[in-house]
Amino acid sequence: QLFWSDWGARPKIERSNLLGGDRQIILDKVVAKPQGLTIDYSNDRLYWTDAHKCTIESANLDGSGHSVLHVVEDSTLFGIALYGNYMFVTDKKYGRLEVYTEKVKIKAFTLGGEPWDILMYDNSSQPGMSNLCADKNCEQLCVYDTVAKDAACLCGEGYVKEDAESKSCKPSQKFVHPSHFYAIGDSICHYPANMA
Structure with a gap:
């Protein structure tokens, strides 16, 4: 949990x-x-x-x-x-x-x-237990699914799974990269968060 x-x-x-x-x-x-x-x-x-x-x-x-x-x-x-x-x-x-x-x-x-x-x-x-993720070969993240009682592959921020059963991830088309937004006059501007 x-x-x-x-x-x-x-x-x-x-x-x-x-x-x-x-x-x-x-x-x-x-x-x-x-x-x-x-x-x-x-x-x-x-x-x-x-x-x-x-x-x-x-x-x-x-x-x-x-x-x-x-x-x-x-x-x-x-x-x-x-x-x-x-x-x-x-x-x-x-x-x-x-x-x-x-x-x-x-x-x-x-x-x-x-x-x-x-x-x-x-x-x-840190009690020892078998690692269900060891053989899963997830591309990005692997977590324990308490419902399925098995390991599940997930994708990190900005990525989505290729399909529901996939272990691979691809860049999301909807992902907005972290940015700082500000307004000047009637314009809304932004710059990448890592440039602050």
Whole structure:
């Protein structure tokens, strides 16, 4: 599954399958500005920081079982990562990395600058499994299709599949390359985004 947060006009946390289907809002009424997300795969729990509420929170992967773990007054919490029973959280306002358990704050490290996100790499959080994409020979992207219980070939931005069963991609005729648009007088102008 793929999880993401939206902290726009209607804040929420959503999920979908890796193909983008089965999209669901799993949390909306309890979030204000959800930012960093991380998953505890061994317990099927989602953890996040909420910068508006100054909180560290968690819920089951379907949004049930919501709980506020910590309220961290006068902070700008952003990134979050898990390792064992520890939560590592970045505080942009004070340039810190803070370490928590579900019950207490353990330690704070001053990093300086504005630490945004944090990632944790650990073999125990990467369970081994057979790679269905190894023999698929997809030209661009390969993801697991939870409906078909098989690997599926996809194309990147600006490309489409040759046909429904194809593993090859071709440039899309409808793709608009990323550009900066601006108006001068009665003209609309643009230049490529990579020229900014």
